[in-house]
Amino acid sequence: xxxxxxxxxxxxxxxxxxxxxxxxxxxxxxxxxxxxxxxxxxxxxxxxxxxxxxxxxxxxxxxxxxxxxxxxxxxxxxxxxxxxxxxxxxxxxxxxxxxxxxxxxxxxxxxxxxxxxxxxxxxxxxxxxxxxxxxxxxxxxxxxxxxxxxxxxxxxxxxxxxxxxxxxxxxxxxxxxxxxxxxxxxxxxxxxxxxxxxxxxxxxxxxxxxxxxxxxxxxxxxxxxxxxxxxxxxxxxxxxxxxxxxxxxxxxxxxxxxxxxxxxxxx
Numbered sequence: 410x411x412x413x414x415x416x417x418x419x420x421x422x423x424x425x426x427x428x429x430x431x432x433x434x435x436x437x438x439x440x441x442x443x444x445x446x447x448x449x450x451x452x453x454x455x456x457x458x459x460x461x462x463x464x465x466x467x468x469x470x471x472x473x474x475x476x477x478x479x480x481x482x483x484x485x486x487x488x489x490x491x492x493x494x495x496x497x498x499x500x501x502x503x504x505x506x507x508x509x510x511x512x513x514x515x516x517x518x519x520x521x522x523x524x525x526x527x528x529x530x531x532x533x534x535x536x537x538x539x540x541x542x543x544x545x546x547x548x549x550x551x552x553x554x555x556x557x558x559x560x561x562x563x564x565x566x567x568x569x570x571x572x573x574x575x576x577x578x579x580x581x582x583x584x585x586x587x588x589x590x591x592x593x594x595x596x597x598x599x600x601x602x603x604x605x606x607x608x609x610x611x612x613x614x615x616x617x618x619x620x621x622x623x624x625x626x627x628x629x630x631x632x633x634x635x636x637x638x639x640x641x642x643x644x645x646x647x648x649x650x651x652x653x654x655x656x657x658x659x660x661x662x663x664x665x666x667x668x669x670x671x672x673x674x675x676x
Contacts, residue, residue: 429534430602432478433560435459435486436516437595440509440567441588444581448505452493456486476533481519485512506581513568513591520561529557531602552609556602563598567591584649589640597633604629627669634669637662 435455442451459482466473493504523530532553536544543549567590574586581587607624614621641658644650 428602429478429531429556429560430599431462432476432482432530432534433516434462435482436512436564439486440512440571440591443505443509443512444587445502445505448493448501448508451508452486452489456490459483459486470537477519477523477528477530478533481515485515506575509581509587510568510571510575513564513571516564517561517568520557520564524554524557524561529553531556531560548609548613552606556605559601560598563594566594570594584643584647589643593633593636593640596636597630600629600632625669631666631669634662634665637665 435458438458439451439455442454444451463479463483466479489504489508493501496504519530532550535549535553539549570586570590571581574583575581578586604624611621611623615623637658641655641660641662643655644658645652645655
């Protein structure tokens with residue numbers, strides 16, 4: 410590997426470690442994996458990932474302060490591991506059914522609680538990626554309030570979908586409430602976290618007289634429209650709906666993705 414490639418790889422790894430997405434990775438993995446008969450596996454994977462991310466962050470930046478999300482990661486999954494090890498069969502059954510919703514609601518509380526405390530959790534990560542002079546700029550702070558709020562809403566949607574599957578459909582493994590809707594909400598939040606700061610930077614550059622292309626609203630939804638294609642295939646393969654619905658989702662995914670990718674920026 411040449412020097413330029415090495416440098417890009419290091420910068421890419423550093424950027425990933427500075428991203429709030431990485432702090433939410435254990436929660437995302439846990440909420441996707443957990444279910445009847447999978448509680449211990451989901452907790453084990455989430456806790457191992459949490460420890461690995463904390464260690465990687467400390468190795469990269471020795472002496473760096475702990476972030477809100479890191480502390481919550483360690484406390485939440487360590488507590489679940491202990492509870493799961495000591496739980497009775499009845500408690501374990503309850504955890505297997507509702508732990509996904511509990512974790513999603515915990516993240517909702519973390520997101521909106523950090524906003525209420527005037528320290529949105531994405532702000533701690535963002536400060537490691539921008540000069541200190543920008544830390545208190547209204548635009549920078551406002552952006553992180555919005556990003557944190559979007560993540561709170563995404564996990565609220567995931568929690569409500571899971572609860573509907575558990576309490577109304579009485580089917581924790583329902584394809585739509587347990588997987589499709591929850592993953593779709595996370596995909597949109599992931600995309601928004603990447604898309605919105607680009608919009609803010611481009612608008613700021615334009616305001617300063619510099620040429621800049623502003624990503625369109627359509628570009629925000631490209632990953633979600635692309636998600637319709639595999640969803641349609643799963644609907645057909647798993648018989649999770651009428652055949653026409655699966656075909657319609659596939660067609661809509663292909664057409665919308667092509668359409669939205671054309672006008673890539675606002676001029």
